[in-house]
Amino acid sequence: MTDAALPATRDRPMREPTSWERLRSNRDWLGFWFMVPTVLLLGVFLAYPLFLGIWLSFTNTKIGRVGKFIGLENYEWLMDDKVFWLSVTNTLLYTVVASVAKFAIGLYLALLLNKHMPFKAMIRAVVLIPFIVPTVLxxxxxxxIYDSQFSIVSWLLRKAGFITTNINFLGDPWNARWSTIFANVWRGIPFVAITLLAGLQTVSPSLYEAATLDGATGWQRFRYITYPILTPIIAVVMTFSVLFTFTDFQLIWAMTRGGPVNATHLMxxxxxxxxxxxxxxxxxxxIATAMIPFLLAAVLVSWFGLQRRKWQAGVGND
Amino acid sequence: MSDASATARPVEAPSVTREDNAEGMEFLETWQRRLVFTYFPLAIIVFVLLFPFYWMALTAVKPDDQLLDMETFNPLWTWNPTFKHIYKLLFQSNYPKWLWNTMYVASAATALSLFASVLAAYAIVRLQFRGAQLVGGLIFLAYLVPPSILFIPLASIIYSYGLIDSPLSLILVYPTILIPFATWLLMGYFKSIPFELEESALMDGASRWQILTKIVLPLAVPGLISAFIFCFTLCWNEFIYALTFISTTGNKTVPVAIVNEFVDGDIYRWGALMAGALVGSLPLVILYTFFVEHYVSAMTGAVKE
Known part of the structure; x- marks a missing residue:
């Protein structure tokens, strides 16, 4: 409300005292001073490094030695580098599989948590814990848990009679990929679930009641009520999820450091x-610069998601 | 659509029993159905989400001889817990120093970020200087720039400033992660404060600074708490910058130290590792239990804005 009213008061010929007038004209300067700390910090340690990183990728800089401009040589070198391409496909696989799983399980968990049940607040609090605990830890x-000899999962499966020898979780390329993806999904579910739950709670129960009276099935209620209302928030949550999965570093570094034989290297x-x-x-x-096009794609998706959100907000949904 | 339903609700609310009026149709489900389709899957998911922590805590207190012998001892429980690992960690290693480093860096970076974010958010939302919208958009974009593509150029910048291996480098760099988030969160809170309050203060001759410190900030305390604990958690969690910039053992933060300093050839290292992970997580979990609602509103608020 106030936002909409502001520009109007600006343009209106003012009859207020001069002190108000003066403050109004000083706004730009005040704003400038208020922005100084943020602009300095973000400029020096975010915007500048962003461009410096792109510049570095065109040089042969080594640690402790200033590099010379060598054009696209680094990229040409990477084009023929099998390990680089392996890391690209790993990253895409990791991102796509983990994001889809996080979304599916996160949404499912959000729908479960949206039901009325005893200890609901406590369960919700407990679900968030994987998000709170530092990722590396x-x-x-x-x-x-994935230890090759003393894994509790292997032990349980062995006792249950499903397997006879221990699973080499992080020692085999494909096992290692699935294991790291599982850990990433595990870590990401709470964020997706809790943010989607917040979205779900804004959906009025009367909509479901009306739909049920009209004979809608559970799937139809989800498809034609829940999903359309949630779409904008899903777009934003998934953009963040994709972005952070794509640029993930710590999980892999703490568990495999890219091994075995580069099988889990992300970009x-x-x-x-x-x-x-x-x-x-x-x-x-x-390599880092090569990630930027993918990130831009994610940002565009986010932008369109937000646009759609504004459009829906006009209808009265938050 | 929802406006209409909002007005309709008070009428029907009294007819439904108080405790389940949030979900008016749950009585349509039988308890067997609920058990199979709600509680059972929920229990599985919660179990999987929590099991690693149980395993972490259990390993941290297990005596060494039980750790690796899964045949004579049931690995899922221990009857004689020991605090040996935790004791060693706290009194015979650098761990307290790392914990202190983490806390120091996280507090300083959070304080710096909150200071900058409060000013920025207020300026963007309330001063509405020329280009405020654009600046707000740029800050949102900054939120989307991940550390993974910045750490290489940042390492060379930090090096050229002579800050390499100093906690100060982390204090200066972490705000790039925190400010965009905190600014967007606080913008949402500042928007919700009635503009009339500020107008009347302006009329009474208050300066912008007085308005900010005496009116806006006291009203935005929940937002500030949310921003504070979320920023603090993000700092505690940060890994790649700390790994890149800090090399001396004594200057490391907990996540980096755990990954680099604990990994040796010792076959019994798991007890110490898990104790380190457990103790490193506890401060955040304790903080979290006190401020659950603030965490949730920080998380959802940043996404909604």
Whole structure:
């Protein structure tokens, strides 16, 4: 309401005292001073590095040595690099599978939590814990759960008679991929579930009551009431989810460091390995820069999601 | 649509029993159905979500001889817990130093970010200077720039400023993650404060600074708490910058130290590792239990805005 009223008061010829007038004309300067800390911090440590990173990717900078401009050489080098392409496909697989799983299970969990039940608040609080505990620390716990010799999962499956030998969770390429994806999904579900639950709680129960009276089935109620109302929030949540999964670093680094034989390297872990451990800042920067087009795609999706949200907000849904 | 339903609700509400009026149609489900389609899947999901923590805590208090012997001892429980691992961690290792580093960096970075965010959010929402919308959009975009593509150039910047291996580098860099989030969250809170309050204060001769500190901030306390604990959690959780910038053992933060310092050839390291992970998580979990609602509103608020 106030937002809409503001521009109107600005343009209206003012009859208020001059002090108000003066403050109004000072707004730009005041705004400038208020923005100084943010602009400085974000400018020096976010915007500048963003462009510096792109510049570095065109140089042969090494740690402790200033590089020279070498054009697209880093990228040409990466084009022929099998490990780089493996990391790209790993990243895409990791992102797509984990995001779809997080969305499906997260939405399912949100729908379950939206029902009336005893201890609802407590269950909701407990569900968020994987999100609160630092990722690296829970990744370490997963590392132990995935141990090749003393894995509790292997032990349980062995006792239950499903397998005879321990599963080599992190030692085999495909096992390692699925294991890390599982850990990522595990870590991401609470965020998706709780934010979608917040969206679900804005849906008026009367809509479901009316639909039920009209003979709608459970699936129809979900498809034609819940889903359309949730779409904008789903778009935003999933954009964030995709973005953070795509650029994930810590989970992989804590569990496998890209191994076995590069099978779980994501673009982020590979760029860390090449740039910081290997010292080839230029090459690492090129890998990091190669992630930008994907991120831009995600941002565009987010933008359109938000647009749609505004459009729906006009109808009265939050 | 929902406006109409909102007005209709008070009429029907008294006819339904008080405790389940949130979901008016639940009586249509039999309890068997609820058991199979609600409680059972919910129990499985909650179990899977919590099991790693149970396993972490159990491993941290298990005696060494039970840790790796899964045949004579049931691995899922222990009857003689030991605090040996935790004791060693707290009194015979650098762990307290790492914990202190993490807390120091997280507090300082959060304070710096909140200061900057409060000013920025107020300026964007209330001062409405020329280009405020654009700046707000840019800050949102900054939210979408992940650390994974910034750490390489940042390492060279930090190095050239001579800040490498110093906690100050983290305090200065973490706000790039926190400010965009906190600004958007606070913008939402500031928008909800009636503009008339500020107008009347302006009329009474208050300065913008007085309005901010005496009217807006006291009213936005829930938002500030949300922003504070969420920022604090993000700092505690941060890994890639801390891993890249800090190399001396004594300067590390808990997540980095756990990954780099605990991993040796010792076959019994698991007890110490899990104790480290457990103790490193506890401060956040304790903070969380006190402020559950603030966490939820921070998380959902940032997404909704």
């Amino acid at each position: 829970s990744a370490i716990a997963f590392w132990w 982020a872990t590979l760029s860390y390995q090449r740039a910081i451990l290997g010292g080839n800042m230029g090459e690492g920067a090129a």
